[in-house]
Each structure stands twice: as structure tokens, then as C-alpha cells.
Amino acid sequence: MPTPFIMPKMDMDQEVVTIISWLKNEGDRIEKGESVIEVETDKIVSEIEAPESGILANILYHENDEAPVTKVVAYILKEGESLDSIPIGEKTVETTISKPEEASKDTVTAKSILHATPLAEKVSKDLGVQLEQVSPSGSKVTRKDVEAFAERMKEQVTPRVSVPATPAARSLAEERGIDLGVLSGSGPRGRIQAADVPMQAPTTIIRAGVTTSVPLVGKRKRIAERLTASYQSTPHIYLTVEVDMTSSESARKQINMLAEKEGQPAISVTAFLVKMVEWALRRHPYLNASLQDDKILLSEDANIGIATAIDDGLIVPVIHSANKLSLREINTQLRYLTNQARTGALTAEEVTGGTFTISNLGMFGIGSFTAIINPPQSAILAVGGLVRKPVVVDENDTIAVRQMMNLTLGADHRVVDGAVAASFLADLVTVLETPEIVLY
Numbered sequence: 203m204p205t206p207f208i209m210p211k212m213d214m215d216q217e218v219v220t221i222i223s224w225l226k227n228e229g230d231r232i233e234k235g236e237s238v239i240e241v242e243t244d245k246i247v248s249e250i251e252a253p254e255s256g257i258l259a260n261i262l263y264h265e266n267d268e269a270p271v272t273k274v275v276a277y278i279l280k281e282g283e284s285l286d287s288i289p290i291g292e293k294t295v296e297t298t299i300s301k302p303e304e305a306s307k308d309t310v311t312a313k314s315i316l317h318a319t320p321l322a323e324k325v326s327k328d329l330g331v332q333l334e335q336v337s338p339s340g341s342k343v344t345r346k347d348v349e350a351f352a353e354r355m356k357e358q359v360t361p362r363v364s365v366p367a368t369p370a371a372r373s374l375a376e377e378r379g380i381d382l383g384v385l386s387g388s389g390p391r392g393r394i395q396a397a398d399v400p401m402q403a404p405t406t407i408i409r410a411g412v413t414t415s416v417p418l419v420g421k422r423k424r425i426a427e428r429l430t431a432s433y434q435s436t437p438h439i440y441l442t443v444e445v446d447m448t449s450s451e452s453a454r455k456q457i458n459m460l461a462e463k464e465g466q467p468a469i470s471v472t473a474f475l476v477k478m479v480e481w482a483l484r485r486h487p488y489l490n491a492s493l494q495d496d497k498i499l500l501s502e503d504a505n506i507g508i509a510t511a512i513d514d515g516l517i518v519p520v521i522h523s524a525n526k527l528s529l530r531e532i533n534t535q536l537r538y539l540t541n542q543a544r545t546g547a548l549t550a551e552e553v554t555g556g557t558f559t560i561s562n563l564g565m566f567g568i569g570s571f572t573a574i575i576n577p578p579q580s581a582i583l584a585v586g587g588l589v590r591k592p593v594v595v596d597e598n599d600t601i602a603v604r605q606m607m608n609l610t611l612g613a614d615h616r617v618v619d620g621a622v623a624a625s626f627l628a629d630l631v632t633v634l635e636t637p638e639i640v641l642y
Contacts, residue, residue, distance in 0.1 A: 204283055205254045207276040209269050212243060212550050218268045218424075219243050221275075222368055224261060227339070232258050232278065239275070240393070243424065245517060245553040247368060247389065247546060256280045264319055265344045266369055318343035325349065367394035368546075370422075374399040374513060377414060388545050395546035396513040425515050432577045437615040440572050441623050445631045447588055447605045450474060453637045457529070466530065472508060472562050473533035475585060478633045480504040480524040481640050483558060486626040488618050489611075490557050492578040498617055507556035507576060508536060510543045517543045518576060520556040564588060570608035580617040581626075584610040 209219060219241040226238050237249040238258065252258075256278040263269040277285065318326070318333050322343045326333050329352040336343050336351045365382040367375070371394045375382050380399060387394035458468040483490040487500045504525040507518040519539035524532055542548045561573045564587030573584040586608035595602045609630065613623045633639050 204259070204277040204279050204285060205256065206274040207238075207253060207258075207278055209239075209241075209271050209273055209275045210250065211271040212248060213245070213554060216243060216271055218270050220369065221263050221265055221267050221269055222247065223265055223366070225249070226258050228259055228261055230258050232256065241269070242368060242370070246548050246550060247395070248550065252278065254278050254280075256283075260285055264342045265346065266319060318348075319345065322348050331355075365394065366392060368396060370396040370513070370515075371399050373416060377416065388547070397544050397546050399513065422515050428577070429574050433574050436575055436577065438572075438575060439613050439615045439618070439620055439623060440610055441613075441620070441627055442570060442608060442610040443627050443631055445607050445609055445634050446593070447607045447634060450478075450634050450637050451588070451605050461530075467533065467537060469529060469533045470536065471564070471588070472560065472585075473529065473536045475560060475562070475583075475634075476506050476508070476521060476524055476532050476536065477529045477640065478630060478637065479506060479558070479560060479583065481633055482626055482630040484525060485629055486622065488622055489581045489613065489626050491580045491617055492557065493580065493614060493617050494578050498580075501557040503557070505555050505557045507559040507579075508539065509559060509561035509573070509576075510540060512543055512546075517548065517553065518556060518559060519543050519548055519552050520554065522555060559583070560585060564607070570610055572610055573612055575612055575614055580614040581623070582612045584612065586610075 212219075220243075222240040222242050224239055226232050226236075232238055232252045232255065234252055234255045236252050238252045239250040241248055241250060257280075258276060259279050260277045261275070263275050269275050279285070318336075318338075319342050322336075322345050323333065325331075325345045325348045326336070326343075329348065331348055331352050333343055333348075336347050338344070339347055365385075366387065366389075367382050368389065372382065374380075374396055375385075375394075382394055385394050385398050386392070388398055389395045454469055454471070454474050461468055483504045488498070490504055491498050491500045493499075503523045505520050505522045506524045507520045510517050510519060519542065521527070521532060521535045521539065527535065539548070539552060542552060556576065556579060558579060559573075559576045559582040561582060562585040563571060564585055566587075568586055569589065570586040571584050573582045575582050588605050588607050590603055591606050592601050593604050593606065594600065595604065609627065611623055611627050
């Protein structure tokens, strides 16, 4: 019986993935453990491996399609097998396999039913291409097939090999008027990622009443759905404090002078904050918790996620067990994860398991803001920029210029009461204003 190729679930709350591309075609021989599909979630791009060896057949989802996890996306045929036993609703091709003595072990002959993806139909209308004139590269006519046909008709040259790129990278390149052919890709087998597309034009161009429409698909769509669900279902409470960072900045400066002598990278403000936050979380376990199935799960480890902006959205790599790491180790982890995020190389393990999130927009000149909780976590800390300003520093009303910062804690009111959230912020302010406390 044909082996079903099931799309694996890579995250607890994941429901669908977007097919970027099939690395093998129908009729190709595939080996167990070989990468066959490239998919994109709201967090990372991953390659899915073949569960068995055999002939790839009956692909049900194609490029730019959203495929449900834990569902069949194709079938794998072993020698002598056919698709006759597949449910009628899951057949997309009429397949015949020769008798064993006539068939090649590694091939299967398939006659595809010509049809096109919805995106291909739209693009064909935009480009004035007749779909029946386009030869499909697989069982369906895809957008790439239509665009390649239109380009051949326009230039009257031999067909060019399509540049491998993620949907997000193609969308950005189109918006910014950039030819993908001149770019170098940092992804698997040279695939162009969103981070490889340079910034040259705004996402939406409005000029003389004309706009460029960018579809809400893939990673951006899932981020929108995830955050909308969190904002609508989680009763957020927000508390804001102003903290004097003068002592912390002085300590960080001294640490960085030592790091420079040792040839080590400088400690960033965010890394310093992670260390102080994990210290405060140890004293307030309900801020380091999650709500799942009417149960509050208190985490022993502080797995702190760092909200990181990338070209095609937002990603939250996680510093696992930050409570067991030194400041230097936290800084090293943060630098590594930030680079992984910006090059599109994060693994599933590096973006899952977070118990608390920090979102720092201070480097963009933002004074304060509120952030949406990253479910199923119970809290998120929004960090504003450092600002030098005159403040009263003692009971004698002495005025001095200090380095001040706004922190806004967003908490799930089902898990955390206002007093508990306030107590956490008070301890965090204390340790930031007197950082030597972490040594006690």
C-alpha cells in the first residue's frame, strides 16, 4: 500500500505551513531521510525529510499552498505499488506502473490532470497569459510557470532557470524593484531569503492614486492570526515604570572595558537586561509561567525570548536556561541568535520553549510602548530607549542628569494579579538601579 507523506507538526500550536517548494518532482526516486519539501512557518524555514524510500507521487499541495500539519501532502510508492488504494478525494493524478518485469525500479509514469494554483490564475490574468499555453513543472501550473512563460514570450530567448527564493524574498524584491538574479542567497542551496534583499523602496508605494497590493500570506499572515488571537483572548494588564539606569550603564561600561582587553564582544543593553530579568523571574515564578488547559505551568528555567525584527516580520529566538548562564554567556547566545534570525538560519529548537519575552525598541528612539503577550506565556516586557534627563535624586530635591529608561510590563490577568506584576517590576527596578545585588 502506498506510504502517506504526512506533514509533521513542528510547534505545539501550529496548524498549517506554507509550501515554499518541492525539492523533488513527482516520479522522482526519494530516499528515507532525504530533504523533499521546503516549508515556512511563522517562525522559521525548514526542510521536511522523506519518511520512507520510494517514488514520490500524488502531490496534494504545491508552491505557495498552505498545507495542514499532521495531514497527507503526497504519497510514496514502492516497487510494484499503484495509487488505486488511495481515497478518490486524495487523487490528483492518474498513475500507471508497469508490470515488475517491464518497470524500472526508480521510475513511475504519471499523467497529470492540468490545473493551476489560484495564484497562477491571478498572475496569468495580470500578465495576459493563456493558462492552456503554459506547461506545468509539476501536476499544477504554478506562478513560476506562468512568469517563466511570459518572460520567454517577451524576450524570445531560451528559458532561464528560475532563481531559488522564498515567497517573502520574492515579494520584497518585487516591491523594491530588485532583480533576484543579481542577489546571492544565504539559505539552503543558495536560496534567497528575505534578509538577502536590500532595502531600497517602501513596502507600499502610493503615487498618483496607484498602490501596490501585498498579499497577507505565509509568515506575515500567521503572525497576524497569532497576535490577534492573543490580544482578543488574553486579558492584558499593563504597568509602566521609569528606572534610573545610571548605575547599570556604569557597570556595563566597566565590564566592556574588561571585555575589550580580553578581545571579547561588548555586552549589549539587551543582554544586560536579560541577566537582570532572569534574577527577578526567580523571585516571581508566576511571571515565568504559561496557561495551558486551565492549568498554570510554572517553569523552573527562565527561557527568555528576544523579539527580533527581520525584513518579513518578527521572530522571537529564545535564550534557554538564562538563569544558569553568566552575563558573558547570555551575551554570546544573544549575538548568535540575532545573527541566525537575520540570516534566516534559526532552527526550531532556537525559537520554541520560551517562558518570558523581552521586546526592546529603544534603539529606534522609542520612549515607551506596550507589547502583545506571546502565547502561551504569561508576560512580556517592553523596553524603551535610554534618555539623559534631569531628575530629583534625593530628599533635598537635588537635581542631577541621569540615564532613564521606561519599562512596560504586559501580563495575563488570568495568571498574574496587578500586585504580583507590580512587585516583579519593583524588584527589577531595584536590581537595575543597584546591579551589585546579583552578586549577593
